[in-house]
Amino acid sequence: MNTHDLLIELGTEELPPKSLSTLSTSFSASIESQLKESELAFTSVKGLNSPRRLAVIVENLQAEQSDKEVEKRGPAVQVAFDEQGMPTKAALGWARGNGISIEEAGRLKTDKGEWLLHKALEKGKPVTSLLPEMIEKAIKQLPIARPMRWGNSNHSFIRPVHQLTILYAGQVVEGSIMGISSSNKVTGHRFHHPELVAIKSASSYIEQMAEAHVLVDFEQRKATIREQIEELAEQEGASPIMDEDLLDEVTALVEWPVAHVASFDDSFLQVPKEALIYTMKDDQRYFPLQTDKGELLPRFIFISNIESKDPEQVIQGNQKVVRPRLADAEFFFTTDQKKPLHQRVEKLHSILFQKQLGTLGDKAERLSLLAGAIASELNDDVNAATRAGLLSKADLVTDMVMEFPEVQGVMGMHYARLNGESELVAEAIEAHYHPRFAGDSLPQSTVGCAVALADKLDTLAGIFGIGQTPKGDRDPFALRRAAIGMLRILVEKKLPLDLTTLVEKAIHGYGDKIKATDNLVEQIVDFLLGRFRALYQEQGVEVDVVQAVLARRPTVAYDFDNRVQAVSRFRQRDEAIALAAANKRVGNILAKADNIASQVDPELLKEDAEKALYKTLSDVTNEVHVATENGDYDKALALLAGLRADVDEFFDKVMVNDDDKAVRENRLALLKQLREQFLNIADISLLQ
Template sequence: MHTESLLIEIGTEELPPKALQSLSIAFADGIEAGLEKAELSFSKLDTFAAPRRLGVLVSDLSAQQADKVVEKRGPAISAAFDGTGEPTKAALGWARGQGIELDDAQRLKTDKGEWLLHKAEVKGQALDALLPEIVSAALNGLPIPKPMRWGSSQTQFIRPVHTVTLLYGAKVIDAQILGINSGRNINGHRFHSSGAIELAHANDYQEALHKAYVIADFDQRKARIRQQLEDAAKHQQAVVDMDDDLLNEVTALVEWPEVLVASFDQRFLDVPKEALIYTMKDDQKYFPLLSQDGQLLPRFAFVANIDSKDPQQVIKGNERVIRPRLADAEFFFNTDRKQSLESRLDSLGSVLFQKQLGTLADKSKRIAELAAFVASQLEVNQAYAHRAGLLSKTDLMTQMVMEFPDVQGVMGMHYARFDGEPEVVAKALFEQYLPRFSGDILPSEPESAAVAIADKVDTLVGIFGIGQSPKGDKDPFALRRAAIGLIRIMVEGQYQLDLLPLLEKATTLFGDKLTAKETEKQVLDFVLGRFRAWYQEQGVDANTVQAVLERRPTSPVDFDARIQAVKAFRSLEAAESLAAANKRVANILAKSEVNIDELNVDHALLSEAAETQLAEQVSQAAVDVNTAVAELDYKTALYRLSELRDTVDAFFDSVMVMHDDPAIRTNRLAILGQLRQLFLKVADISVLN
């Protein structure tokens, strides 16, 4: 069958840069799904995404669907003919529906009976007829929250559309997409290219655009920018501050990237570097340059969208643009320093944290008390933790943070240092927000950890306490992130804290503001549920997590120790057998009517060698297991229990648990109960089976 390359390009006005990649992926996925549904074969599909275009190039695409035979089964023979052999209305109606005479129908015989059958030959449709609907469906499936109209047309899309290119090999496939007739023309760079570019063949796409100063492939543009940035930094004997989000956004803003380096006045370096970096990166999409030891240099790199004949003019223009922004930051910084953080405490009373939960002043007081409580549990400086908690939100009232919200905490740290606060307190004002995202750093000091934990627990208890827990994908107070942050701080920092006392203390601090029932239980369940997602991201099997969740340990460090123990246990040869045995024991005990917790093994009732051996070994293992559990050494506990495998197997092979004699039966249940309780001191490994 004839195959060719197919080019699909939607030429638009500048697309939203932060949405470009998701639009490109969704468009390509939609085209691929449409081609596969239409049963049109192809070898590969390449995507293109630039500020003014979304494109797909499909290689070796069939020009037409393959012809196929479709079997249409009719009524069963017993229903198709009456007792005299005459066709029924059901059979005649089915034949008319297939466009055949009943005599032309075939028969299908299976083990389950016999049916009428018609094998219809279906002619494959041409790509020309199928493609318009495939492209339209892919475009309708794009994630566009706010489509727009342009001109007098009622057509809607994320941005106005100028061209639609549907080119199969050298042939244009006629269609009207988004109100535009398809053709073979594309547009080049807005400034370096004049007029439409006429493509002779779909395979000419990238080369033609490159000549017109457009690098259509997103990854190629990104790699070019990265390399140019690194080369520019190396030339400046500097390191470029280059995060992937900014790199992606800039890649989505330019068609022909050219990296240039500009500078700013040295005096601006008196302002904390975080504020300057925020201004450069978030406001201007510039890349700050740092010294080898991480200090901000008075220079930055930026990505131009033109190959200028006079780059100095472009550089000067960007220097003029950044100067007033840095001057604003300098002004805010100098103005803020005239007032201490402590003096801003009263102003927090004018800002609501949440209508039912009070103001930021109320929240700060709760954080201070709770942070001191956490510090007491950790046996670190309670006064520092309390002070940091009290000042934790004061920098929100500074002009710098009001203008640049992302520097909250950072500016609090700097202002606290200027105010003469202890370094531990200053650092805690920044580290209270850690971790801010997956993989982010954690508080470096226990006092900082105390404030971060207090802030997150206060928010969780407060929001759950007024009945506003996350629903579906809606989580306006970022409670899921707060819960994961709690887990990470405690587990990775090895802070031995029990969640229950923390939740109880936090609830008390809210007074009568909370209206929901069982707030502490709801929050605990929510945090424990986050363990599942956190461990699964690390590749921990869901059953391993569930085995520990069954025991509901309320200390995250304790929870993690159990997880690591169960992971190690599952690698043992005895694990599968003991998991099965635990499940069997759990089922037996569940069906019995005795309270196993109140039973002791009567060694005088032991009559068979296997039960005697198991009773003795369980008793001996209990000493070692209890010692290991007391030290949170759960791995040793499970290793010790794994030594019982042969004895447990022998018991089930030769001993009748449900003996006719009630005393013997109860005694044997007591042995199994003690065995089960030893495993449950770590996890419920029966769920591993």
């Protein structure tokens, strides 16, 4: 089989950095998928990119499709010939279309009848003839929300396109995309290599681009940036604040990364470090430096897209740019301190939370009461929770947060400390937004948990109360995230709080703004419990395990988790499959019966198998009950697993529907007791 390497490159103006990786992955995945659909063999497909290009290299790509025999079925024989045995127009047209005579047609016999058949050898197409259409399709499939047009062209793309390269076996493949003809000429670095680069082959592409000061491999660029940052930080005796999202964005901004260390005035360090870090990272794409103890240093690392002959000029330029931004943060911080947080609560009444639910001021007052009530249930500091709830949103009207929204909560914590609030209150103000995303940290204190739960509960109760529940992908108030955040706090902090009680308290806080119906409480609790599926899916817990627990609807989240973990472990036992099947069988039998007795009469037990099951069940019932009441579901299920042999024997030897009514009803009572022991934990009949 003849194979060669393929290079595709689309040369553009600067692509949006936050979209670069997605575009590159989509482009290469589409090319790979189409090659497979065309039955063209290859060794590998690699997506490459830089701010000004999307590229794909396919190694050892088959030169042409293999010839293959195809069967082309014609009309049914009874339709293909008339009563005199002469071919009909339908048959003649089909034969003519296949380039054969009727006499050359074969026959296909099946159970459903007989048809004309032509077996043809379909010649494989050369890959070069297929590529332009594949590329055009791949471009159309790119996730581009807002394509743009440029010049006098009617073509549209995320950014103007200037070059197209399709090289196979080192030769240019003829083709035109968006009015641009393919060539082997690509752009180098805008400053270091402004002239076009003539690419020799796919295998030389990466090396030739590096010579033109362009690293086209995203991961190589990223690794280079990381290495440079870590090396410079070590020289400074510091640690870089370097998260993956920022690293990815910077990697998507440069073609030839060069790291430098710059500094800013020490006086700015009086501003809380979170505001300075946000300014440097989000506004300037810089990497701040800190000590091993987490103290911010007046230095940062930035990545340049040019290897300057005078790097000091580049450094000074960046220091000049960042200074006004840091000065803004300093000004906002100083100005904000003129009014304490508690005096800002009143201004929250001028900011709408939701038109039917009132203002942020109303919300703060509800949070104060609800957080205090939750803290009371947890036997913690009610006054601190009440105060933190009231002040939790006050920093939203500070100049700092209005300018830098990402530091909400954090600035509230700092201002609370400066205002003389207790450390418990200050920390709870910052913590009440947590967890903000999957894997985020949880509030450390119980007071912080109380305020965080109150905030999420209040939003859930209010939005559900006015009927704006999430539908499909629409969730403007992020209720799913709030629900998962609540569950994480309750489970991971082992808080013995009942969801129904919490929801009722939250609804009560709205007064007559929403209708506090039983159905509303149930609807919100079911929504919360439903989020367990997503939570456990991330942890790799089987869906049937979650469904088995959901069927019993335990409304204490920590207890729900204990049951899931126990059932998940039980599912691995040898007895689980047989007992799950038995429970399903018992459930079906009981569903058809009415008025089943709650007690078993030992005198009516006739068969040895039912006597043995009754005795074994009676022996463990009390111990299972105690274990279940104590939340020791592992022990309870282990005890019930010991019933397997007797359960199997019962169904092998005992006829439940005995002719004697009293015996039949007694056996149903025995099965009911058996079923209830499991149902006190989960419905294991749902285990697959």
